[in-house]
Amino acid sequence: MTAYTPDTLIASDIDAYLETHAHKSMLRFITCGSVDDGKSTLIGRLLYDSKTIFEDQLAALEADSKRVGTQGQNIDFALLVDGLAAEREQGITIDVAYRFFSTDKRKFIVADTPGHEQYTRNMVTGASTADLAVILIDARKGVLTQTRRHSYLAHLVGIREIVLAVNKMDLVGHDQAVFDAIVEDYRAFATSIGIARFTAIPLSGLTGENVAEPAATMPWYAGPPLLSHLETVAIDADARHAKAFRLPVQWVNRPDLDFRGFAGMIASGIVRPGDAVRIVPSGKTTTVARIVAMDGDRAEAVAGESVTLVLADEVDCSRGDVIAAADAPPQAADQFLATIVWMSDTALVPGRGYMLKLGTQVVGATVQSPRHVVDVNTQAELSAKTLTLNDIGVAEVYTDRAIVFEPYADGADLGGFILIDRATNATVAAGMLQFSLRRAQNVHWQSIDITRQAHALQKGQPPKVLWFTGLSGSGKSTIANLVEKKLYALGRHSFLLDGDNIRHGLNKDLGFTDTDRVENIRRVAEVARLMVDAGLIVLTAFISPFRAERQMVRDLLPPGEFVEIFVDTPLEVAESRDVKGLYAKARTGEIANFTGISSPYEAPETPDIRVDTRRESPEAAAERIVEHIMGVWSHDL
Structure with missing residues (x-):
């Protein structure tokens, strides 16, 4: 040759x-x-x-x-x-x-x-x-x-x-x-x-x-x-072919009314027309009618090839689902133990919401404090509260919905993932799923006959979360209180969740570290979501210093139900008000992790409403917010 x-x-x-x-x-x-x-x-x-x-x-x-x-x-x-x-x-x-x-x-x-x-x-x-x-x-x-x-x-x-x-x-x-x-x-x-x-x-x-x-x-x-x-050197090229068939769906191919196929790269196994397959996580079963590739219909396709599968039945299947061998499907779960390699200069904030990408699936996820980090020199398992750049740790990962997966040891395609920062869109970590945690296997969402839509219709108002954010002393609570009084006078059904009041009860166990602040907002977000489901207009007044957590709250709600209101008060103005003497204590070190002094505040970049307290009185700001909300309501209704 x-x-x-x-x-x-x-x-x-x-x-x-x-x-x-x-x-x-x-x-x-x-x-x-x-x-x-x-x-x-x-x-x-x-x-x-x-x-x-x-x-x-x-x-x-x-x-x-x-x-x-x-x-x-x-x-x-x-x-x-x-x-x-x-x-x-x-x-x-x-x-x-x-x-x-x-x-x-x-x-x-x-x-x-x-x-x-x-x-x-x-x-x-x-x-x-x-x-x-x-x-x-x-x-x-x-x-x-x-x-x-x-x-x-x-x-x-x-x-x-x-x-x-x-x-x-x-x-x-x-x-x-x-x-x-x-x-x-x-x-x-x-x-x-x-x-x-x-x-x-x-x-x-x-x-x-x-x-x-x-x-x-x-x-x-x-x-x-x-x-x-x-x-x-021998390459185990046939290993992926010998495994059970898996095709993560990347795209639903629908060029016309006569053709509907599901495109993606085969992660493992071999597929042929007539093979029985299962759609995961839905569990629906059908058979493969055709295998379509660039060179036409195929009699067989193997791991590593990109093809479009036409199924015999009209089953619900979309991007992120996995078409698998019917008799050997992968698992689906929402809680995992994972090995994580931290790749960002910004440390992991346990409980913070990240985006998790696994194959063609993208979901919201939180990471708990690591069980341990690994010393690469000695393989010793060291205790740690977070993960920093280049750390290798083992931690629990929770996703906001079940995802299709396999342990990384069985295959990287459905076992390897990345974590993405919601605010910056930067990849912050790579991870390998070890196994699912089965603590929630017997917990199911209970179907309720009176829906959130029914609650909203009963009260005659579209539910909203009015999320006031700003520095301590900016005037959040004052303006939120005025807005609720105006809503009450208009016959609206509302409830105000104030940061200080919540910490006397629900969140009294939390401090003011970054991790505790994240957990504080997560709990408030879940309470606010329940109240919105009840058809209420929920007002919250929290510093909520991090964009990622405010975005997490927005993502919990249907589009249009979260209204971010930035009470924009410069630090020197907020500090001059200091009616509680908090800034003075923070300056002398008596209060640690105080926002604006020893802990950062990430101002909203594109708030729904911005209040400049140097140019607008609390009363005028409250009136403007209500007028804005009423205009949105009339459109929604």
Whole structure:
């Protein structure tokens, strides 16, 4: 068979080239380890030695290498991978860089992941789709903390093929004793975290020794060079095919009235027309009528392929549902124990509402205080009240509705999730579901004949939550009290929940830490929702300093029922009022976690109503709020 490389390929060879490479197996792997262990250089050398660099790329690389002043080498191979300007300036990897290359035996996608602890979150991203991890160790430094951390994370996300690449052997005189000591040190650690096997290779990414060809400088090593190992290592490609069929629905394909299909990528198993399937979580069963792909109808589809399934019956199925083998469906639950890797500079706030994305499902979720965090050096389980950047912890996760899942050990597609901050839309954590918590299995929602609509009609008003937020001393309670008096005079049915009053009873067990503030608002939100269900107009006067919690309350209610009223009073004005003397005590440290002084207040960015207390009296503000609400009511009615 003719070997083709991009720099020698001509137009007449294209068909043969594509045929040659179309049916090769694909290996996805990552390089990871500590800072300056040579990850980017090793990948650059692999690309160079596998002849997958175009001539213009090679010329640019040589020019860049001269510009940055590569010591003793014509080419700085790391520049092939370190694409960000900051990476080239600092000589480090920051982002995850993906590269494709191919040999006569196999195709590869390699992810170069950063070694700095600050960017561990990016390493997790690269590892999440990899089949194999190349853990690099600088032969001069041995096993370091970040080596352990990356090994732990690679094993945690399910990578079972590990290559221990002891790099820079040329800088230790190709000494076998150095290599053997590092391997034994790593073996002791690997065994402690459950890594059953690994392949150790001594090499030099800079000189190419034992990268693509055996190194004459290390005759004591009898194993294959790295590239040969990557070409021949067994990939359990059939494992996902042997599992029960799963297709998370990504899109309902309805181009016309005659066609209705459910599109997505098959997560596991094999499907054929006529197979019995179950829609989860609804539990409805049917059979597969057709399998439609880009090339037409198919007689079979397997894991990893994107297809559209046409079902024999008109069943309710939408994005986020999972079409599964009827006799072996996945589970559905709303409470879990999970391992969480925290990836944000902002710490976890237990009880705060986040968005959880698992496959094609997106739901609201809260995370409780972790049961423990893991010390990656000793595997000790340490107590903790929260999770901070790069922490690995085990915690309970609650979702606002049941989601379809499988334990991560059974499959990443329905077992791996991310957490998203509601306010910033940033990904703050990656997690792996261990199992469902069954404490709520016997708790069901009771059907009630008198509905929330019936309560609203009886009172002749659309229910609302008027949520007053602002600094202490801004005038929230004063204005909310005036608004309720006006509503009462108009014959409306309302109830005012005041922050101080609630803390005398329902929330008297809570303090003023960020976590307690979140729980304070969560409880009030649930009470307000019950009152709205009763058809009431609910007024709340709480500092409620965090946007995420105010958004959580809005999300609990139907659209239009939450009205955010920002009582906008500058800190210096609120502090000058200080009728309770709270700001003075906060300034002297007598009161901790006081909003505006030692705890932040996140002002609403787009409130429904804004009250500027410097330009508007409480009476005028209350009148304007009532006029606004009455106008909305007349439209709703």
